Amino acid sequence: MQQLYCESCQRFLADRFVVGSCPTEGCYNDFARGDQCEKCGKLLNSTDLVDPKCKVCGVTPCVRDTDHLFxxxxxxxxxxxxxxxxxxxxxxxxxxxxxxxxxxxxxxxxxxxxxxxxxxxxxxxxxxxxxxxxxxxxxxxxxxxxxxxxxxxxxxxxxxxxxxxxxxxxxxxxxxxxxxxxxxxxxxxxxxxxxxxxxxxxxEYLKYESGKFSKTRGIGVFGNDAKATNIPADVWRYYLLSNRPEASDAVFTWTDLQAKFNNELINNLGNFVNRVLSFIAKPEGAGYSSIIPDAPNADSHPLSQSLAETVGKLVEQYIDAMDKVKLKQGLKIAMAISSEGNAYLQESQFWKLYKQDAASCAIVMKTSAALVYLLACLLEPFMLSFSKDVLQQLNLCTKAQISFCDEKREIAKANRTWDLVPANHKIGKPVPLFKALDNDAVARFREVFAGSQAERNARYITEGC
The missing domain is CATH 3.40.50.620 (HUPs)
Structure with a gap:
């Protein structure tokens, strides 16, 4: 076969050491590699490139014969x-x-x-x-x-x-x-x-702000960078999976990460979990002294039965999505269950029921605690640390790994959500699960990760970071 040889570097060039224009009609990418064009996705041989250059020295390589295995x-x-x-x-x-x-x-x-x-x-x-x-x-x-x-x-x-x-x-x-x-x-x-x-x-591709991720130019957030921000790993997992470019290109932006973090993880998920467990943990007279109340007549409570039917359908959709490896959809469905839980709490007005209708309030809180447990199970593939923390607060499991077993699936699908947690079980100590990401931090991260690595290091040194 024929292969490109750089006389300046005195070596045959590896595919990624060659750059040139893509030969595919209508592509117009002038920065295609010697093995593949990132723009149109076509696999190439380095000799296919138009006006190839050695990426090391910039010299136009020549073509030489060489013998290879195919x-x-x-x-x-x-x-x-x-x-x-x-x-x-x-x-x-x-x-x-x-x-x-x-x-x-x-x-x-x-x-x-x-x-x-x-x-x-x-x-x-x-x-x-x-x-x-x-x-x-x-x-x-x-x-x-x-x-x-x-x-x-x-x-x-x-x-x-x-x-x-x-x-x-x-x-x-x-x-x-x-x-x-x-x-x-x-x-x-x-x-x-x-x-x-x-x-x-x-x-598909994940783009960064208004351009592309580039390690060479230090544009974008990579592994060590993400760790250095001190943003919890589960927040990164949630954002990247909820923004997963499954059908088309997606864009990473700091403002979008902040919005999803504060609105979805804190105001939706974190708020629901903490609101339920904090109320159960309150002392007798204001709550249940950390004991899950009994709810023998839950199946005759219209609001709870309606929630159970909705959640049962969502669980079926979640299982189907995960079986088909539609991760983004699976995560969206799990978060929809959290939204249903928040709406259920508001509609029940449990804070009034506690004094006015103790039996109904017990049903609402047992069902809500069960929903917290269900969310810990469903979100475990996406946010492992979150699930572990929630289970510790529920005092139901201390292991990091959770198996969403057939028994739990069938309970949820049978529209008996409240049966996922036992009555008279004592929960652990509720604590907030997330801390908000403020505007100053977002502005700082956007600036730090916008320049070249050399510029970034110089800025760290200058600012004493």
Missing amino acids: LELPQLREKLEKYIDETSVAGSWSQNAIHITDSWLKEGLKPRCITRDLKWGVPVPHEKYKDKVFYVWFDAPIGYISITACYTPEWEKWWKNPENVELYQFMGKDNVPFHTVMFPSALLGTGENWTLMKTISVT
């Missing part, structure tokens, strides 16, 4: 298409994954180069190619298997057991072809009984 994708087409046709339906692949895979197949499968002329990487175990390494997207998925093998000698229980194991994968849209075409083809080509990916959940 994966013969055309010979695997029939097996691959059968796998894709069956699994994309059975595994409820996200629509963007299906679209990207179909467009790749329509272009026609071609032999794909799986080695590179580089000094770093996994060396090829073949005498003729001993000076070459494997292409990262041929080698990296194999790492999923080898990492498991490093963890346990029983790795085949996961990777060669398709009858009993379901493999789910999550990624950005630029990595789809490597996981729906390349890697399955490599496994199918062996003729062995591998566990192939069943479900793939693919996101």
